[in-house]
Amino acid sequence: MAVNIFKKPGRQTVLVAEAVLTYANTLSPADLNAVDTPCIDMPEGAMVVGGRVFVVTAFNSATSDTLDVGDNDDPNRYTNGGAVDISTADVFPLTLDTVSVSNHVYTAGETINFTWTAVGADATAGEVRIQIHYIIADRANETQSLKVTNYGAARQ
Secondary structure (H helix, E strand, O other): OOOEOOOOOEEOOOEEEEEEEEOOOOOOHHHHEOOEEEEEEOOOOEEEEEEEEEEEEOOOOOOEEEEEEEEOOOOOOOOOOOOEEOOOOOEEEOOOOOHHHHOOEOOOOOEEEEEEEEEOOOOOOOEEEEEEEEEEOOOOOEEOOOOOOEOOHHHO
16 A cells, blocks of 8 residues: 655745843833733744743842743743743743644734743843744745655555
């Protein structure tokens, strides 16, 4: 029996959305502290394939600063390994290590959210860039010619 694999000729580029959080552009640490805050609107059919939290300038609350990245259903969907320590300038990849995370497809009106948890006196410095890499299901920017292969013929 022959087995045919149906390849799709469509190809798409990965889209990147970015949100910037700074100590200066927040309402106040008290307003944002430990609050699930929308930062990126996701289009219908979007699937996150990567991303990062880029700490450009470390936050400096008196004791600690951490950041979770998730969405309305799961506030730490992309930082499942634990909140990111934003008190040190560094780059932290988003966590996409489970089926429920890597196969999540957004519907209309959903957002990527962050939760900043600051402990101690208010920060006087800090900048974080949340970058979300995603594709949109059944979308193509270009096409590629395909070679049709019948894998069953060699196994008979």
